Amino acid sequence: MRTPIANKGQAFTHEERRVLKLRGLLPAAVTSIELETKRAMVQLRRKSTPLEKYIFLQGMQDTNEDVYYRMITENTVELMPIVYTPTVGEACQEFSHIYRQTPRGLYISINDIGHVADILDNWPEKDIRAIVFTDGERILGLGDQGVNGMGIPIGKLALYTACAGV
Template identity: 90%
Template sequence: MRTPIANKGQAFTHEERKVLKLRGLLPEAVTSIELETKRAMVQLRRKSTPLEKYIFLQGMQDTNEDVYYRMLIENTAELMPIVYTPTVGEACQEFSHIYRQTPRGLYISINDIGNVRLPAITCLSVAEILDNWPEKDIRAIVFTDGERILGLGDQGVNGMGIPIGKLALYT
């Protein structure tokens, strides 16, 4: 349940719950992924601002990727303006306030290029940083330097919302 790629919420069958030791951690009823998606859309639509909807969607991506991507596929016209422009601009401006602990990108600084040694700190090389990414089956990469984000100017690390949004579009 703590792995977004494998989590199915209440859609885990009774047998899966037994094998994965999930009994007691979920309500008894088994639901379909379709119902999980409909429930999530109801929750999303109760949010009053596009930024609140963006934050909700990020939380869904962090907990149940099946439902997250089903939401995007089944409600593309409604959700694309939230996942990407125009909402992603506001999300970038607020990124440091809404950042969640689930990594959705790698941060490589000028100090990470090569094997830079700083006083009392040894920085990893870029290759070592890339090896830190938990997924090994990588099919798309989006880079940004955080400059000129949607005409908002240099957003620095807060510009990470752009690659996150683009990868949601590409997936």
């Protein structure tokens, strides 16, 4: 349940709950991933600003990637402006205030000269199909955002995954 790529929320079957020792950690009812996605969309739509919706979606990505990507693929027109432009620009400006510890990118600085291979090796996933990088210098016409520009690669990769199956 603590691994976003494997978490299924209440969609874990009773057998999976037994094997994974999740019994008692979830409500007893088993639901479908479709219902989990529908519930998440209801929660998202209750948020009043695009930035609140962005933060909610990032939280969903950090807890249940299956639901997160289903939300985007099933509601692309509605969510693309939240996941990417224009909302990602505001998210970049606020990134240091809304940043979560779940790694969604690597940070390479001038202090890492000679250690880039080590940093790349630190990434927890080994099946890497796409990389998006930025120097944070020209973020959507907002100017230099530095490390706060990380929202751009995060958003682009989310759309590549949801819309292109990368």
